[in-house]
Amino acid sequence: MSETRKLSYSFLGPAGTFTEAALAQVPEARGQAWRSVNNVGEALADVVSGRSVAAMIAIENSVDGGVSATQDALAKVPDLRIIGEYLVPVNFVLVARPGTELADVKIVAAHPVAYAQCRDWLETHVPHHGHIPASSNVAAPASLLETEQADAAVAPPGIENHLDLTVLATDIGDNPNAVTRFVLVSRTTAIPERTGADKTSLIVELPEDRSGALLELLEQFATRGVNLSLIQSRPIGDALGRYRFVIDADGHIHDERVADALLGLRRFSPKVIFLGSYPRADLQQNEYTKRYDDDVYIGARAWLDALLRGA
Incomplete structure (x- = not known):
């Protein structure tokens, strides 16, 4: 009897990254094959090609805002859907090769986003240090074992369990409340059932560069009582x-007010990318004024249908 083939999930690796921690929150991914990739483009390519059933990617940070590489990739790679979101608290440690003391540190390796989140601590405790950018939060400490260009590295907690490194300092993040939001991206077109604590993600192009265009876009949501938890501009590039x-x-x-806003948005913009509707990671129930309840929209549509029938 043949063994059941495991499904593959892609994540920004190597092992020990915050992205891996986010993937660990997905019940369906447990016991399946996890494929480590080098960047967002590779992760999405795995999904498009069918190599992986889904990919976990970072999309927003509470300190630095949206992850532009992810936002741009989702705008350019067609037929992708977000099927879930996951929150990971973000903190960092400073690690070095065994025998290194904090006073010995002159050059620090760090992913640029991690470095920005630890800059105040580093400037206070490692004054006049230099910075070498790394491709990921695990690549930074791994580089200490490959070259001697850096004396220490900013890394996720627990990295010492994967690499032969010494922790020089813990909790070096400048914001103890920092959280990164990750999304699980797939090619499935099935929309998760609504829970009352949901989020809908979109990418919308302005039809033209003129006064009031952005206001008209926002009015599609405001006039229907739909709150926006994120709106961020990205250049199209042309x-x-x-x-x-x-x-x-x-x-x-499936909420009437959201569906009606999407219809208005589609009439307004030449290009609307629907990225998906999915449960919110924080489980907070969506709040809205009762005049935007489903029954109000259904009643209004029934009234108009009656008029069209000559009633």
């Missing part, structure tokens, strides 16, 4: 003044 907007709206596409 000309100055041309932007697309990454949007997270509170609610589910």
Whole structure:
């Protein structure tokens, strides 16, 4: 009897990254094959090619905002859907080769985002240090064992369990409340059932660069009582003044108010990318004024249908 083939999930590796910690929160991924990749593009390529059923990628940080590489990739790679989101508290440790003291540190290796989140601590405790950028939060400490260019590295807690390194300091993040939001991306078109604590993600292009265009885009949500938890602009790249907007709206596409907002948005913009409706990681129920309840929209539609029938 043949053994059941394991499904593959891609994540930004190597082992020990915050992305791996996010993937560990996915019940369906437990016991399956996890594929470590080097960047967001490779992760999404795995999904598009079918090598992996889904990929875990970082999309937003509470300190630095949206992850532009992820936002741009989702705008350019077609037929992808977000099927879940996961939150990972972010903190860092400073590690070095065994025998190194904090006073010996002159050069620090760190992923640029991690470095920005630890800059105040480093400037206070390692004054006049230099910084060598790394491709990931695990690549930074791993580089200490490959070259001697850096004396220490910013890394995730627990990295000493994977690499032969010494922890020089813990809790070096400048913001103890820092959280990174990750999303699980797939090619499935099935939309998760609404829970009442949902989020809908979109990428929308402005139709033209003119006064009031952004206001008209936002009105599609405001006039229907839909709150936006994220709106961030990204250049389209074909000309100055041309932007697309990454949007997270509170609610589910099966909510009448959200569906009506999407219809208005599609009439307004030449290009709307629907990235998915999925449960919120924080489980907070979506709040809205009762005049935007489903029954109100259904009642209004029934009234109009009656008029069209000549009633």
